[in-house]
Each structure stands twice: as structure tokens, then as C-alpha cells.
Amino acid sequence: MDDDPATEILEATYRALCQHGYADLTIKDIADEADRSKATVHYYYDSKQNLFTEFLDFLYERHTEQLATIEGDTPRERLGALFELVLTDEQANPGQEFRTAMLEVKAQAPYDDAIQTRLTWFDEFLFERIRDITAAGVESGAFDEDVDPAVAADFLVTTITGAHTRRVAVDYSAERLYETITRYAEDHLVADEPTEATH
Amino acid sequence: MDDDPATEILEATYRALCQHGYADLTIKDIADEADRSKATVHYYYDSKQNLFTEFLDFLYERHTEQLATIEGDTPRERLGALFELVLTDEQANPGQEFRTAMLEVKAQAPYDDAIQTRLTWFDEFLFERIRDITAAGVESGAFDEDVDPAVAADFLVTTITGAHTRRVAVDYSAERLYETITRYAEDHLVADEPTEATH
DNA sequence: GGCTTTTGTCTAACTGGTTAGTAAGTTACC
């Protein structure tokens, strides 16, 4: 927590973002959260856009670190742990407020190349992670042999994205979405023979 | 096109929304698009929030009319037509600008009950439409008998929502998402026996 | 028909509030 002021401002940005949402996020909100003046924020970051771009880099680092911690002896376990992390984890993602703000940011992507570039990183990172786990599962025989890891990963990223959106837009239960996706994976990825025991 | 001024303003709102996005949408933008003054907009709609709520009602009506036109002799054809309408139809949905604006609106749902209520209508309408088609397919034997229509519809709505979000946030190809979802439906909904012919 | 009054539609100009960013100066440490 004994960061340099620049990092402290990024952490304050996170808290301010959760409290006010992206649309209503002002430099003053961030400054207040960082216990500094508005001008100090501008001292470290030239513009609001500049600050936010660096904030997304900061988030990306945190997010990839989190996804890297995923463990499990089998691909199936690792995939389950990943779903849990991105769909239900409440301690890692302080919840609805942050997800809402991230959806606001996603909607701003077409207006801001720097944002779109970074959101694409997030998307691709998740895709690659799922594709690799799926490929390992296919190779080990745990997953159905005619599953194409890239196609399955693409589909799952889309569904996870949809779960995030629905959770915000129509206040849909995160748990229920988690269960539906897990069920899909169990039913359609896991190979037939070894799974019969599960039923 | 010879509507009353109130409706003309709603149509102007649609055009202004596509041009400026939701975040940057001002009463002036709408007024300019309607070739009227700012005060005239306020003459017909008390507040911006009021105008936008009525605009969403206007959109809902248009959207449900569109979804009602879906035809097809078999449930499979109807589901295919629905995917095409909600995922690729470019003449019905003037494209990226509008989808982007709608994602911005979705992100505002948690801050505005009137918006959330209406987005839930959209979500539920699509869900029910897919569930009914799926149920008809299961009943006729065209779809796998152990498909639960409600579960499948829920999953598909989530995936469609994800496709919309990814298209905006990471500029993902709509066509590719359409193909992935169609493939899922063909592989996992359609009953085994009658489908062998397709492969 | 001619006259006034009312009503519906609309506008220019203004108000009050907000915001990103800046300029100039202060404090604190080396």
C-alpha cells in the first residue's frame, strides 16, 4: 500500500470508478479518493484519457496475474476454476459496481482506440487461456476428441461475455449463469465414456 | 413519415443516438436532428430521462414487430432465421453505431430503473421466443428430446448477448459469431438421428 | 363577417450547475 503517488492515483481511480461509474467519473472524484487535489492528478497524468489508459494497463496486469493463479490437476478442474473466477468470484471482483463500470468502458471502445486495444488484450488473454486448457483436455482424452479448442474457446468467451453483460443490464443471477455454462462444458466438452459415471 | 412532432422527435432521437452515442447525446443533438429547437423537445418531453424512457418503449415496439415476422416451416428454420435477424441483419439494424449505443444504454441500467425494466423486456421477449421455438422442436422430435427448452433458450440468449457485446467492445466479426452460434445449435440441439444426413 | 380571447406550437436567450484543464503560488526537502 506504500506505493508511489502515481500508483496510488490508479488505485483511487479503481475505487472512484466503482462508486461513481465510468460515465460520471470526474477527476475530482479520483482526487478525493486519493486524498489529493484535482491539480495533483493532472500533475501525474496529463489528461483524463491518459490517466484512464494507464488505469486499464494497471487493471490488465492485475487481471492476468489473477488468471495465472488458476490451478487444478486436470484440464476439467482448471476450466471449472476459471469459470468460477470470471463468473462468481466475489472477493476478487468487488462485485456489481466494477462489472457495471467495465461494461460502460466496453461501450466506449468504438470511440477510443486506446480503450479498444486494451479491451482486445483482455478478450484475447481469456480466449488463449481457455483454448490452451481445452487443447490440453482434448490431448489427454478428457475432452471429446472432435472438439476444436479454438472454436470451443471462442464460443465460451462469447458466452462468458454475455453472462457479464446480462448480469449488469438485466440484473441476472451470476450463479445461474455460472451453472448454465458449467453444465454446457460438462455436457459438450467432456468425453462421453469417462463422464457416464457423473450421471 | 408524416408523424406528429412527438414521434418525429423519437425518430430524431434514434438518428442522433447513432451519430453521437448515448454518453454524448444532448437535447440539442436531438433538436437539431428534428429541425426544431431545444425548448420544443422539452415541450413534448419533460426531461431527458422521460424522453429516453419513451424512446425505449418506441424501440421495443419496433423490435418485437421485427421478431414477430420470423417465419419458417420447421423450428430449426425459425431458429436459424432468428439468429440471422439478431446477429447479422444489417438492413434491419443500421449497424455498429446503434449496437454501440445500445451497449451504452445497457451499462446505464443499474443507475436507472426505467431503463433496466425496459431492457429486461427485451431480454425476456427474446428468451421466450427462443424457448417457444425450442419447445416446438423438442415436441416435434426435430430437437434432441433431453434438451430443456428453458435452459437452452437461457444459454442462447446469454451467448447472443455476448456476441453483441464482443462485436462492440473488441470489434469482433458478427459473421463469425453467427456461424459459431449456428454451429452450436446444429450440433447440440438438433436430434442425432435425423441430422446424420446433414454431415 | 369582424373582433377579441384562448390555445397549441415553437423559439431565442438565459440560468444554474458542472467539468477538464491551467496558472500561479506554496510547502518541504536536499
Next chain:
DNA sequence: GGTAACTTACTAACCAGTTAGACAAAAGCC
């Protein structure tokens, strides 16, 4: 004394909503 870190006070721009009134058509009245 110089520099890094920081603040107060400001500017310029923007926006939702209001006000006061223009203009025309319709309605009521003689």
C-alpha cells in the same frame, strides 16, 4: 536556493432545463 510535490483559485466550455414571449389557428362573441 533550487527542485519536486502539491494546492488554491481560476477559466472556458458545455449542458439540462426555464422563462418570457412570438406567431398562428381556432373558438367564442356581437
